[in-house]
Amino acid sequence: MLVDMSVATTERTDDFPAEGLSISAAAQSTGLSIDTLRYYEREGLILRAPGRSASGQRRYDERDLAWIGTLLMLRKTGMPIRDIRAFVGLYLVDGSEPERMAILTAHRERVLADLREVQDHLVAIDRKISYYEKVVSPQ
Amino acid sequence: MLVDMSVATTERTDDFPAEGLSISAAAQSTGLSIDTLRYYEREGLILRAPGRSASGQRRYDERDLAWIGTLLMLRKTGMPIRDIRAFVGLYLVDGSEPERMAILTAHRERVLADLREVQDHLVAIDRKISYYEKVVSPQ
């Protein structure tokens, strides 16, 4: 029989299994792969490693998932693993809040610049598409 | 003496040297590296290879730069080299305009989706920054 370890059979996403989620369930819920979840942990991005079941399997609770959400926020906006590790490391340093904020604001600027660049190129794509619209079905 | 082969000594960007630009000038003008320019050519992204000087050096004219601009438009919006090559190849196929348009519109959708995703994550970054603003300098 296939044991259902996945997120939730019903759509009640809000009640969280007290035992925590298995790695495959955490993968489903975060959109990361199982391998990537373990990789991030090895790379030191998961400050507070998830708990373990009696048999040594990872169990993710809501805090774990929220933290992975933070990683995703940085990663999906193009921050390299190395930089994320540096940022994460500051959580171990008392009074590093100003530094963490500085990293975030600097990153924010980069993201905005990237966004602007992509948007500009998108305009060019749109122009090219409308050229083809004219050529392909004139009128 | 150091010969100035770069873009233009003056700011008159519009008059284009009749001999065309050297690869280093083309690199400066496109923002790509010399190596990347040659790499794109090898990878078949440069349909009409640039002309050559008497001694076999590449000379880029305005059409060449415009084409590289198209490559940049696709590349900077995340299209893989492989896909760009496929798109570019269609320029050799008569009547492939509908297909080229389809590729562009599909790509456009992906770019828009990426953009939305990044923008969503940006909101999360902003939230985190304003949290730190409160923590770092309360009031």
Added chain:
DNA sequence: ATGGACCCTAGAGTGCACTCCAGGTCAAAT
């Protein structure tokens, strides 16, 4: 007690997009 789904670790492998290197040519400057 066996099969199978799921998990574990350590470490190797992959794909991508460059980027660099060695060894050579050429033209202009000294």
Added chain:
DNA sequence: ATTTGACCTGGAGTGCACTCTAGGGTCCAT
């Protein structure tokens, strides 16, 4: 004549972020 700088080619190397593999454990249903 030689040095210098920019360029050439073919091919090797790099960095990144995963992704996969081998070999093994645990738990549960048949």
